[in-house]
Amino acid sequence: MTNANNAVTNTEAKTAAFLTVADIQAMNMEAISSQPVEMVAAHELFGFSTELKGVGLLPVFTDSHPLVPKINNDHVFSESLVRRILLSMKGGDSSILLVGDKGTGKSSLVTQMHARLTKPMIGITGSNGIDDTHLLGCKTIKGGDVKEVDGVLSYAYRKGLTCLIDELCTLRPGVLVGINDILQGDGVINLKHHGIDPSLDPRALLDVNGGMTIVKHPMFRLFATDNTGGKQQRDARFSGTNAQNSAVRSRMTSFTVPFMAPEQEMAALQGSANAYANAKKLTAMDTMHTRQLVEFAFRFRKSFSMEEACDNISFREIQRWAHKWMMYGDLDESFVDAVYNNLEETDRVLALEHFESVFARKLILPEEHAFSVGDVADKFIKANIATNKAA
Numbered sequence: 001m002t003n004a005n006n007a008v009t010n011t012e013a014k015t016a017a018f019l020t021v022a023d024i025q026a027m028n029m030e031a032i033s034s035q036p037v038e039m040v041a042a043h044e045l046f047g048f049s050t051e052l053k054g055v056g057l058l059p060v061f062t063d064s065h066p067l068v069p070k071i072n073n074d075h076v077f078s079e080s081l082v083r084r085i086l087l088s089m090k091g092g093d094s095s096i097l098l099v100g101d102k103g104t105g106k107s108s109l110v111t112q113m114h115a116r117l118t119k120p121m122i123g124i125t126g127s128n129g130i131d132d133t134h135l136l137g138c139k140t141i142k143g144g145d146v147k148e149v150d151g152v153l154s155y156a157y158r159k160g161l162t163c164l165i166d167e168l169c170t171l172r173p174g175v176l177v178g179i180n181d182i183l184q185g186d187g188v189i190n191l192k193h194h195g196i197d198p199s200l201d202p203r204a205l206l207d208v209n210g211g212m213t214i215v216k217h218p219m220f221r222l223f224a225t226d227n228t229g230g231k232q233q234r235d236a237r238f239s240g241t242n243a244q245n246s247a248v249r250s251r252m253t254s255f256t257v258p259f260m261a262p263e264q265e266m267a268a269l270q271g272s273a274n275a276y277a278n279a280k281k282l283t284a285m286d287t288m289h290t291r292q293l294v295e296f297a298f299r300f301r302k303s304f305s306m307e308e309a310c311d312n313i314s315f316r317e318i319q320r321w322a323h324k325w326m327m328y329g330d331l332d333e334s335f336v337d338a339v340y341n342n343l344e345e346t347d348r349v350l351a352l353e354h355f356e357s358v359f360a361r362k363l364i365l366p367e368e369h370a371f372s373v374g375d376v377a378d379k380f381i382k383a384n385i386a387t388n389k390a391a
């Protein structure tokens with residue numbers, strides 16, 4: 001503390017042009033220690049009944065911050081995953097990758113952990129069009145002057161936010177290689193791709209004030225989510241993703257996010273259905289129906305694991321089904337719009353079987369699915385012939 005304070009006091013006399021890496025580090029530490037915090041037992045923060053081994057107390061910032069996500073009280077956390085992620089953060093891991101099937105709750109695990117930890121974060125969703133300028137910034141012209149701007153990642157690195165990159169492996173592989181220094185947790189990075197002022201003395205090249213050097217804020221973390229973990233894919237479900245350089249992957253700590261256990265999924269679904277019913281003033285779904293939706297999902301997932309289905313059913317889909325069931329007041333129509341329509345043809349046949357097993361009756365398809373064009377045409381032509389004959 002004293003050292004940090006001294007360093008800051010010392011820096012006060014300096015103009016921005018003379019700040020060193022150590023000055024910025026001291027200023028960051030000072031900014032952190034001046035924020036009001038409360039120490040809370042980790043397991044209480046996440047609603048677990050027993051202590052999280054090795055985690056202990058965590059600082060919770062008591063001042064509000066607009067970049068801290070809103071708490072979803074119905075979020076169901078996996079104790080083991082939360083514990084290991086917290087310990088990895090505490091241990092200083094800078095970049096954490098969450099890998100799992102669609103809708104297993106990767107993005108919401110990150111946002112809900114940050115909501116409980118009161119840690120501010122910003123996010124960006126990966127795509128083929130994202131490049132280093134979106135992540136690390138560039139030089140631009142504003143009002144006739146050349147100006148340096150940050151990308152979402154360099155800004156988070158500088159300011160001590162978490163940066164969440166969703167769908168990481170949709171990025172072109174070279175883009176990730178370009179942020180290797182951040183991925184591996186370097187404390188200082190240089191944005192040389194912004195261009196170098198030729199009048200600059202090489203001795204001053206790495207000065208903080210040169211605009212090219214950024215000092216890592218101790219609260220910075222990079223989180224990323226992906227379905228593939230950056231490994232090679234032949235599966236059409238993952239079209240749009242790229243295999244990533246293995247040196248990139250090796251710089252990140254990876255966690256697998258699985259589907260929730262059935263009881264957890266029921267609790268999450270019931271919580272989400274209740275919140276939706278409340279917000280929309282609908283009759284809440286009873287637990288028997290929640291159980292049936294989760295059973296449908298697990299029957300389908302079992303088929304997928306046995307390679308009978310081409311795709312999986314995610315929590316996102318059964319959540320949408322639950323919401324629509326309450327909104328439509330109709331089990332069958334809500335199922336078709338929330339789940340069935342998005343399935344591949346062969347998976348639709350399987351879905352009909354599983355629906356029948358769970359609800360002990362056949363699905364009643366709405367009219368757009370109930371009749372084939374052939375049936376409609378035959379009926380119409382027959383009626384026309386009869387009309388013509390009668391005329």
Ligand SMILES: Nc1ncnc2c1ncn2[C@@H]1O[C@H](COP(=O)(O)OP(=O)(O)O)[C@@H](O)[C@H]1O
Nearest residue numbers: 074075076102103104105106107108268315316
């Ligand atoms: N453990 C959970 N508890 C409560 N809701 C969850 C949980 N996991 C996922 N959800 C909900 O399911 C939906 C999909 O989750 P999301 O995090 O977007 O999945 P992913 O990023 O893995 O595709 C969101 O509406 C989210 O709130």
Ligand SMILES: [Mg+2]
Nearest residue numbers: 106107166225
């Ligand atoms: Mg996601």
